Amino acid sequence: MALLEIDNLVARYGRITALEGISLTVEEGEIVTLIGANGAGKTTTLRAISGLVRPASGAIHFAGRDISRLAPNEIVRAGISHSPEGRHVFPRMTVRENLELGAYTRTSKAEIAEDTARVLEIFPRLGERFEQKAGTMSGGEQQMLAIARAMMSRPRVLLLDEPSLGLSPKLVQTIFAVIRDINARGTTILLIEQNARQALAVAARGYVLEVGTIVHSGPAADLAASEAVRAAYLGGAA
């Protein structure tokens, strides 16, 4: 059984159906990407997994357990961490305080210290800015902090929503390198991206979402090569 399994998930906002019965799986150790245009339902999918949107129907299994009725804080404790779109760092708190809040669900001080050291190893920049208020940092630094903070709950699955949004091309490279690094250290990742080319390059498998329905899925390399996906999401026959 896959680590994360979504089965026929339907989500609605009032009368608007955002997800019309999608199914996807993420295996332990994989990077899986979910690509699609604005409004396709990518963020809704992640919000449903982390309990912030209640599914109208369908099931979400994590490590064999149905988590679709759990509260967001219970889902974090279960081992799923979500770095939201737009970063949402705590702007008036320092890097240290942001990371401490990332470890909110945990109690062992030794383990938290260990994980702080680990994320600072992945993001040396955050170590330099350790006592700086997050709101005074650049967009790229804030994105790093948002990912580092999500890592502090020591998740088995990390959900990343648009980590490259609004970053310079060079920083986009850095962020994707970090995503690979985190995955290589053993964290499973479900990645949402508008930057489909980059996302398919780091991911093992991908799903393409169009207005609430999965229209393509398969190994990332196949999707990147597919005519239909190239035309819609990779800027034509580039």
Place this chain on the structure above:
Amino acid sequence: MTLAARITSSLPAPLRTQRGKTALAFAVALVLPFLGHNGGFTNFLADAGAFVLLALGLNIVVGFAGLLDLGYAAFFAIGSYSFAMLASPQFGIHLPFWLLLFIASGIAAVFGILLGAPTLRLRGDYLAIVTLGFGEIVPQTFLNLSQWTGGPNGIGSLDQPAIGPYKFGFDALPYYFMVLGLIALAVWVANNLRTSRLGRAWMAIREDELAAAHMGINTTTTKLAAFAMGASFSGLAGCALASKLQLVSPDQFGFNVSVFILAMLVLGGMGNIPGVIVGSLILSALERFVLPQGTNFLHSLHLNLDLTNSRFLIYGVILVMMMLFRPEGLIPSSQRKAELHAADDDPTAAAHEQTLYTEGVA
């Protein structure tokens, strides 16, 4: 150098620490009533102390958790009436005062949860409007339930606190010392809460509720805990003030009381415990001394202006001035200062902050 920094640097070394300053403040508070030449001053101190308790309680809700509550006087009313009903001839119940401190703050805390629960999904303006509504409903309810609450007359002949055979009587001094003890307790509790896990969760919700939920913070219970803790402080204040006045009546808990307490926070510095205490004392003093004395002074100049009647105008002007010139309050918490003055201190920081908000919207 700011005035506060100048005062601090003139203190002997052991008093410069937070603990030293706190001890000094309480030492001054202990001798303060003996500096006044009449009982009126002690009476003022006891009343002002009760409002310090209220401000410390509201500070948990608004300052720590960022939940704008415009109806805090409702909990003050509930705490006061709880005491009045259980320590008066009204029902012939006369529970001991010291037990009632716990009971009244417990009842207020339960109502904090009950009135907080329907507001959980609301933020900002909407939360303010609903709490404003509760602030009106609660005193109105006490007014209308006249078979239990005495209606507009309220409940009188309340029991006085006593320590063994010693009854507090009608002199304000013992009440003042009791309130001072309660303030010490409240400061200790508030300060421990601030640095606790719960306190960090409150601040996370204040900063960004969505992100707080992503961190695994249970936003429902955390917000309810803020309402409950904040309300419990008003239960203490309610017991103290009701027992001192020997009376509760619905007109003591109007909207203006909620605003008065909120203004104390804005003036002193939201989220900062010493700031809230200072703001509270300044407004109480303004209400009790400055406005009446000012009116007398104007009369002596043959100006027939009654400042006490225009006090809300004057508070309004003070609040507007604060917002314009020192929005973080007289003694700000470091985070509010950082938020509101980033531009003055560091232009690049301000530019970054600008990027943060514009990118956040994009």
